[in-house]
Amino acid sequence: MILRELSANSIKEKIIKREITAQEVVEDLFKWIGLKESLIKAYISLDKEGALLKAKEIDEKLNNGGRVGLLAGIPVAIKDNICTWGMKTTCASKILENFTPPYDAFVVKRIKEEDAIIIGKTNLDEFAMGSSNENSAFHVTRNPWNTDCIPGGSGGGSAAAVTADMAFMALGSDTGGSVRQPSSFCGNVGCKPTYGRVSRYGLVAFASSLDQIGSITKDVSDAALLLQVVSGHDCHDSTSANVEVPDYIAGINSVNNNLRIGVPKEFFGEGLNPEIESAVKNALGIYKKNGAELIDLSLPHCGYALATYYIIATAEASSNLARYDGVRYGHRSQLSEDNIIDMYSRVRAEGFGSEVKRRVLLGNYVLSAGFYDAYYIKASKVRNLIKSDFEDAFSKVDCIISPTCPSPAFKIGEKITDPLEMYLSDIYTIPANLVGIPGISIPCGFTTTGLPIGMQLMGKHFEEEKILRIAKLFENETDFHLKKPGLK
């Protein structure tokens, strides 16, 4: 048995039963990170000292017969766009390279309260804008299954860390697929809950109406555990929903009777890699064998999802990123400035990478006088049409299953010069963000070249429990989630 390969639930059980100390788990993990991080580069910063301190605290609590939290002793990685008090939060951007938040994000506060051990902050595309991790200002994270490949994005660091057993679970953020797409590329379980289910307070905003914090884990039970802790209402986030959180951990093992699974034709069309198509079809067959009814359906407006997304997301981003001006914090140009406009220009020209600049420009353009109605208002209307598509669909089915991505992980550098091609890799994940529904990606196979394939399950608003349960059913029947890349 190799400790680091265990699931989060399993390692927690061993710690609680005191078969092993939390300190030993952390030591063991950092030893492995020391060996493999130079290859994978999943992290932007690590905090061994803090992790050991927390581990010691948990061990002492256990030794004294004290109560420990739901995440007792589990080493967790956090995407570096989620604020951690006293720990740098860079968003993989030069503009925030030395920014240390004076507060914890809601989710960070929650996992700390439940005795999680934060081990470090993971790499991402700058400000979560990208699908490959190549837009990080610091380095490119590599896919543990094939280190010539990207791990996906924007949460590639979190996904690679979990896959490479350099963290037991990770928190990410998903604006257009940034949890699900890298989870699919790295063979993890990646869950984006309903918009409003998890507070965004402390998540550095990319596109406020689409951003949602999610989990990247080794299996569905771990996802249920992490979501249990971070879900729920937060008075610091006006868009946080005051909806009761069910018991996910208990819920995932209940029986699925009369399951109706929707199969949307728009997600199996042109551009889909045939190996992925057959893996997902195969998975659907497993559901059918287990008594589920497969229902073909159509989500006619999903063809406009990508265009809609790139208007709304860039519009919001252009405004959310306006605050990075060097006045109060962040990068400040070393060159002399003649006036305030000069200062802004220098700070932002030097501080932002090209993808961020592209999106800020796009966003400013679509919000400009004379274009607002044609772009932003129209996109908002199309967004409503896509929402109605899903509402109609969910009147007939419990969950919708599709591939998570049209292709498996691609080579580093392969798509970086073609932004549109890059954007297409989020084509199946974006609708869930526009609609605000929960989506989860689970492993459902491998390509002939040995790259993981992900399948996406989408559910009704606030029905995370149901899609977790349906995902668990598949996991019980298969062992894709147990496969490990050959990193030894």
Added chain:
Amino acid sequence: MKYEVVIGLETHAELDTESKLFCGCSTKFGSEPNTQTCPVCLGLPGVLPVMNKKAFEYSLKAAVALYCEINQFTNFDRKSYYYPDLPKNYQTSQNYFNIGNNGYVDMVVAGKEKRISIHNVHLEEEAGKLIHPESSDANYSLVDFNRAGVPLLEIVTQPDMRSIEEVESYMQTLRNILLYIGVSDCKMQEGSLRFEASISLREQGSAIYGNRVEIKNLNSMKAVSKVLTYEISRQSELLDKGEDVLMETRLWDDVNSSSRRMRSKEESHDYRYFPEPDLVPFWIKQEWIDETMATIPELAVSKRQRFVKEYSLSDYDAGILTDDKLLADYFEECVGLSQDSPKELSNWIINDVLRELKERKLNVQHFVISPKMLTELVKIKPTIGSSIAKEVFVEMINTGKSAHAIVKEKDLVQIDDTSELNEIVIKVIGDNPKAAEDYGQGKKNALAFLIGQTMKITKGKANPKILTELFKQRLSSISQ
């Protein structure tokens, strides 16, 4: 003048809430720079706004008091522009669904009623404050974010004003309404009430508006009057010469009493408004509007008219009393207690109470003489006389004692008893035969001397009316 002046006004009023619009920081004025800040109002990465309920209620109250149509669906928009005092480089404001539209303010100008239409009322956040070092070769500026995020109400009129007098009356009336409904302290010296004016001129009788000039940075009503006077003459001169007035935004320089160009129309901002995704829309139910309506007190304009009718006060006096709601309340409490003499109570308040308040820089609610005490003084005045009443009034302020107590303690009751006074008159005449003789010879001011002597003896308590009568009778009987 050959031109008609067309003026519209935007008013910014800081709402009088304890905490800021989107966070719990204090709104106290005058603290050390950047001591009332937090991650939210500093615009740190990852923070989110949460609406201050009180600020929202105050805005609704103001919109209702200004007779606006209330948007039952209202939400907030981001207004984007870069400035170092604006932490997020966008201001959370309202553009598409303001809390109130199409209201009005009724006012009286030179005795005539005039209605000013309100285009909209909306809620937004205040910016911070730039502090420029005094030395001119300093290459930096400082920012104080204590003010950033303070709730700000913006009230925008239609271009309905046609003279500086109307603008002055509008500002007074609006300020008065905001004070009456208690949503802003309107302290101009603390920047709680600020204005922006837009002004254009056109030939008398013309139906087309002239080119409009906007002037920002007007921190007092006086500044508004000054800038408008300046602009009217500047624009008339241009028009007289046959030149065009440039559409532009100008900045008022209070120190030099002049305005200068800030930006032309071509350089005007594109604020790129879009709905604030971090706040949810607000639905204002009719019951909420009705409840708010019920909390609006009688406003000054109608109170003033009522005072004239009900208490037979002059319009001028009623105006002074109703200028401050607390003072009007004080007056009405007095009238209620005394059930009598509103005119006299009004005189006391306007002449004596207001003078003392001004001297002591006090608010009427903190004034030592309560309505009950003042009423009592006015009631016993006939027994002590006007001049002693004034002394008692001062004594009441100094000691906090009631008029009764002071009068009793100092034995100040007027001597009205004719026989008692008669004895004194006889004595005084006996002591001053020369004066009595003078009076008999037609020197009328001898009487004043004799009365003065009597007052000396009685310590001013002799009823002067009776006393005069008695002297006249006595002296005339002697001389006959």
